[in-house]
Amino acid sequence: MFSLYDETKLKAFLLEHGHKNFRYAQIEHAIYKDLACDFDAMTTIPKELRELLKTACYFTSLKIKSSVTSDDGQTTKFLLETHDGRFLESVIMRHLSGRNTLCVSCQVGCPMACSFCATGKLGLTRNLDFTEIVEQMMIAVHHLAKEDKKLRNVVYMGMGEPFLNYENVKRSIEIACGQKKLDLSSRRITVSTCGIVPGIQKIAEDFPQVSLAISLHAPTDEARRAIMPVEQTYPLDRLMEALDEYVAKTNKRIFYEYIMINGLTDRPEYAKALADLLHGRLAHVNFIPYNPGEGSSDSPMQPTSKIMIKKFQDALEAAGVPSTIRHTMGDDIDAACGQLALKEQEGK
Numbered sequence: 001m002f003s004l005y006d007e008t009k010l011k012a013f014l015l016e017h018g019h020k021n022f023r024y025a026q027i028e029h030a031i032y033k034d035l036a037c038d039f040d041a042m043t044t045i046p047k048e049l050r051e052l053l054k055t056a057c058y059f060t061s062l063k064i065k066s067s068v069t070s071d072d073g074q075t076t077k078f079l080l081e082t083h084d085g086r087f088l089e090s091v092i093m094r095h096l097s098g099r100n101t102l103c104v105s106c107q108v109g110c111p112m113a114c115s116f117c118a119t120g121k122l123g124l125t126r127n128l129d130f131t132e133i134v135e136q137m138m139i140a141v142h143h144l145a146k147e148d149k150k151l152r153n154v155v156y157m158g159m160g161e162p163f164l165n166y167e168n169v170k171r172s173i174e175i176a177c178g179q180k181k182l183d184l185s186s187r188r189i190t191v192s193t194c195g196i197v198p199g200i201q202k203i204a205e206d207f208p209q210v211s212l213a214i215s216l217h218a219p220t221d222e223a224r225r226a227i228m229p230v231e232q233t234y235p236l237d238r239l240m241e242a243l244d245e246y247v248a249k250t251n252k253r254i255f256y257e258y259i260m261i262n263g264l265t266d267r268p269e270y271a272k273a274l275a276d277l278l279h280g281r282l283a284h285v286n287f288i289p290y291n292p293g294e295g296s297s298d299s300p301m302q303p304t305s306k307i308m309i310k311k312f313q314d315a316l317e318a319a320g321v322p323s324t325i326r327h328t329m330g331d332d333i334d335a336a337c338g339q340l341a342l343k344e345q346e347g348k
């Protein structure tokens, strides 16, 4: 059995059974434009072909284990179960401006072990196939369609490190942006990495329009090493050199994510160090107030004060670096990356 989202396999299957190319185009249209949710709803293709497809391929392998919407209605989090009994998460964020964003996972768990992250506590189980990433998008597209809404943005900021599953992430972006497929603008796709340099180099070549976010979270090698093991492989000077090359090639502003954890990442001297690091660079910093549920239930980490975030913003403003404070959505539903899957794994 293979996924309907696997164009190569589907085309080969149709050819093998004597069907002309236009049949693939009809199926593609039924999936991505008519939003058929099962074979019987694909009424533009003959019944015999629908029956044949049922014998060889499937619409979805992911089961929705639970979906929870926050009290304000802005955030819906899906806990999804894979065919081999693993758990992953994706989150729809409905912004007040009307745009709808989906945060997708690209791995079950994550090997990068960032100390502030619930997914990092899980370790890596396996990479997701590109069809499993696309399935997350299709679940969101169907969910939003019931509300008469459309998916506009996709961010690869859920579970996993996208650049450690590059080929599957690449194929899923191709489907997200394919005109005959989901037809999202590549400018509305954001891939977030903790700083895997070869991935940064590849994405600049493959998708120069796609936005890049860097999980920076600390402005010096020493501070970064204390919370992000990736620093040992790709220290800050190597990372910044790769990012400068990325900007030279794409002319795109890079989004830097900076988590504000009391006494750890928000030390007063780090405000200046961060401003010095990004001064003169095409950058935008997103400050993320630490979500206390994120690390684990017994995590000693605490969110920083609003006053301290403001001090960091002032230092950046003086250095000419724009910044925003990320509005934390879905606190009441454990919407931070990995929290639900961690609870599921721990049987809570």
Ligand code: SF4
Pocket: 110, 111, 112, 113, 114, 117, 118, 119, 120, 121, 158, 159, 160, 161, 193, 194, 215, 337
């Ligand atoms: S922050 Fe990202 S890279 Fe780090 S452990 Fe969590 S999912 Fe992995």
